[in-house]
Amino acid sequence: MSTIATPRSPYTRTPRRGINWEKAGWVYMRVSGVVLVVLILGHLFVNLVLGEGVKGIDFAFVAGKWASPFWQVWDVLMLWLALIHGANGMRTIVNDYASNRGLRVTMKTFIGLAAVILIVLGTLVATTFDPCPQVSPEQLNLLPSFCPPQ
Amino acid sequence: MSVASASRAAKTTPRPGGTLYRGHEGMWSWVLHRITGVAIFFFLLVHILDTALVRLSPEAYNAVIASYKNPLMGIGEIGLVGAIVFHALNGLRIIAIDYWSKGVKYQRAMFWTVIGVWALLMIAFVPRQIMVILSEVQG
Numbered sequence: 467m468s469t470i471a472t473p474r475s476p477y478t479r480t481p482r483r484g485i486n487w488e489k490a491g492w493v494y495m496r497v498s499g500v501v502l503v504v505l506i507l508g509h510l511f512v513n514l515v516l517g518e519g520v521k522g523i524d525f526a527f528v529a530g531k532w533a534s535p536f537w538q539v540w541d542v543l544m545l546w547l548a549l550i551h552g553a554n555g556m557r558t559i560v561n562d563y564a565s566n567r568g569l570r571v572t573m574k575t576f577i578g579l580a581a582v583i584l585i586v587l588g589t590l591v592a593t594t595f596d597p598c599p600q601v602s603p604e605q606l607n608l609l610p611s612f613c614p615p616q
Numbered sequence: 617m618s619v620a621s622a623s624r625a626a627k628t629t630p631r632p633g634g635t636l637y638r639g640h641e642g643m644w645s646w647v648l649h650r651i652t653g654v655a656i657f658f659f660l661l662v663h664i665l666d667t668a669l670v671r672l673s674p675e676a677y678n679a680v681i682a683s684y685k686n687p688l689m690g691i692g693e694i695g696l697v698g699a700i701v702f703h704a705l706n707g708l709r710i711i712a713i714d715y716w717s718k719g720v721k722y723q724r725a726m727f728w729t730v731i732g733v734w735a736l737l738m739i740a741f742v743p744r745q746i747m748v749i750l751s752e753v754q755g
């Protein structure tokens with residue numbers, strides 16, 4: 467068997483080993499994108515358009531939403547999908563414009579760190595949230611109306 | 617006229633052929649997609665941090681969220697929503713170009729559809745947001 471292909475043999479792709487991460491990222495942008503269109507436009511509609519709009523947002527508003535697992539799941543899903551989508555987009559842009567290798571690695575490290583730290587922080591906040599925390603007396607009026615008296 | 621200058625003249629035709637991404641709707645949608653994407657990413661970083669304050673105390677969260685309610689931020693929210701809506705609609709257009717067999721053929725029409733739907737949604741959102749800003753100013 468020779469190592470040189472016979473003349474005029476058609477082009478064949480070199481077989482790849484393992485997962486094609488660049489392709490996985492490409493597919494991820496599209497799949498997460500479709501889900502995020504629904505999650506984020508729904509988020510904007512409920513928080514900015516319905517009720518009093520941004521004027522109505524305060525601790526009691528968030529507590530009212532996160533008292534239900536529906537909005538907890540919605541928001542945590544949005545957090546993971548959006549941050550990974552955004553971080554992967556920023557990675558693409560850094561690869562396109564940062565011509566210096568050291569700068570590229572540094573920027574992508576910061577993007578990755580920001581994404582991981584904020585995903586962990588946001589997930590902990592949304593899942594360990596207490597809508598009726600123990601508060602100082604002057605903050606009692608900031609709690610949602612469904613909280614039992616302290 | 618030399619052969620070299622003739623071929624140079626052929627290269628400076630106004631519309632470059634054979635590519636979606638140079639010169640016209642294809643390129644500008646790509647530019648807008650990048651700019652809105654970066655802007656949304658940085659807002660997202662800040663937005664997760666401000667929301668995390670609900671875990672600290674109701675007072676701390678309300679103090680920071682109050683800054684979102686001043687009229688200047690209200691205008692900024694119009695920009696944010698505009699960026700998100702464009703990125704969302706153009707993202708769907710990109711998916712159609714990649715997966716729909718006629719996507720490439722209709723990419724230009726889809727770009728103007730994106731702009732049209734964007735304009736309709738903004739016509740619905742902007743007056744609503746101005747109402748919210750005014751009610752905040754008037755207390």
